Ligand SMILES: Nc1ncnc2c1ncn2[C@@H]1O[C@H](COP(=O)(O)OP(=O)(O)O)[C@@H](O)[C@H]1O
């Protein structure tokens with residue numbers, strides 16, 4: 670069974686960065702094959718991994734809905750959509766990547782969504798780990814039919830606002846019908862010692878802190894130069910912190 674790792678949290682706190690560094694950890698430690706899933710319509714996990722993606726699952730859905738008769742003759746709809754899906758899947762040497770893209774509009778997308786979901790379920794089975802970069806509301810995750818997440822990382826920066834978003838998402842989880850193996854908080858751009866007010870808020874949420882990631886200037890350089898986080902040095906602050914968290918969390 671593949672293990673599903675997901676990140677969630679407020680925008681801008683470092684979810685995509687953490688997801689990319691987790692893909693880096695898994696592949697460098699031979700915990701592959703890994704599928705990176707970009708499930709945030711505004712996201713850029715591909716770019717962060719050095720792979721700017723133009724085609725998304727959402728595009729397939731929209732194109733099909735715009736022109737349902739556009740299926741080549743002699744092909745049934747399921748085969749056609751599956752063929753298109755295979756074109757959206759990006760296969761890199763170290764990992765594969767799929768970008769979910771826009772979510773469906775208001776029309777009836779049930780048939781095409783069912784095919785897409787089934788494809789995703791089947792695809793997932795080929796990997797040891799799935800790393801899912803989510804939008805704050807986690808809609809994509811909740812739509813997966815199996816709906817299980819083994820490890821959920823609730824990401825916040827060192828701010829009470831970030832933590833409140835974690836609290837909100839934590840509160841949402843019951844409604845989302847997700848089965849979650851375990852979850853914990855990761856604090857990004859964290860000082861060496863977390864302050865009392867912050868820790869009191871964490872205690873109120875009632876989730877463990879799985880780890881902290883310090884402010885890392887290398888991340889800005891990589892971002893500016895559009896370099897892949899796969900190429901970060903092992904001893905970069907954020908890489909070392911992510912590796913430490915992953916070692917701890919995967920051991921349990
Ligand atoms: N630990 C960190 N130290 C310094 N900069 C960071 C850190 N984590 C993320 N960033 C930077 O913050 C910005 C937003 O990060 P990102 O991962 O895209 O956030 P999110 O996915 O939550 O919106 C990016 O420019 C990223 O390089």
Ligand SMILES: [Mg+2]
Nearest residue numbers: 684685712713
């Ligand atoms: Mg992001």
